[in-house]
Amino acid sequence: MKKNILFLTGDFAEDYETMVPFQMLLMVGHEVHAVCPDKKKGDYITTAIHDFDGYQTYSEKPGHRFVLNYSFADVDPKAYDAIVLAGxxxxxxxxxxxxxxxxxxxxxxSNKPIAAICHGIQILTAANVVKGKKLTAYPAVGPEVTLAGGTYVDVAATDAVVDGNLVTSPAWPGHPKWIAEFLKILGTKIEL
Known part of the structure; x- marks a missing residue:
């Protein structure tokens, strides 16, 4: 059954964490509205590619222009079944x-499904909605999770953590598990 999903991203969001989940959710038949505050349908954001090159933290390289397909000003949260927060x-x-x-x-x-990846969890901590929840994030965001009353779970970058309606992953290498778990919560059935 098709779901309406709100996809929140913005300038210098991680390229893979914007492009890949957006395309995967469309591929399985969901309606996905990609939005950014102060931007409208047809505007674009510029993404950044974060890579793990052996430094103490990730490096950042220019990404792609990602065209938004819906206007942020027109968003009515009641019209959506779930939200995705890019990192x-x-x-x-x-x-x-x-x-x-x-x-x-x-x-x-509303206990609607929420998928957040990497630094996207910073939006959840700022919204004060992680208290009592188990979740993961990019490791540098872990202290924020703890300070916001959540339980930070340290998992491999290829993994995901599910707690009720919340699905989180540390970074883009976790897409396969993160999206698979999100699809389960959405009730998406894929027939091959």
Whole structure:
């Protein structure tokens, strides 16, 4: 059964964490509205490619232009079955937007499925919706999870953590498990 999914991203969101989940969710037949505050349908965001090159943290390279297919100003959270929060640098400023916080609170309070990856979890901690939840994130975000009352679970970058309606993963290498778990929560059936 097709679901309506809100996909929140922004400038310098991680390229794979924007492009891949968006395309995967469309591929299985869901309606996905990719939005960014202060941008409208047809505008684009510029993504960043974060890679693990052997440094103490990830490196950042220019990504792609990702065209938004819906206007943020037109979002009505009641019209959506679930939300996806892309990672990268975008969450650090998206979480400062009161409308973003309201949206995330709506999904948490309505017990609708929430998928967040990498730094996308910063939006969840800013919305104060992780208290009592087990979740993962990029390791540098772990202290924020703990301070917000959540239980940070340290898993491999290829893994995902599920707690009720919440599905999280540390980084883009976790896409296969993260998206698979999100699809289970959505009730998506894939026939091959």
């Amino acid at each position: 990268g640098r975008a969450p650090e400023y998206l979480r400062l937007n009161p409308k973003v916080i309201e949206l995330v609170k709506h999904f948490a309070e």
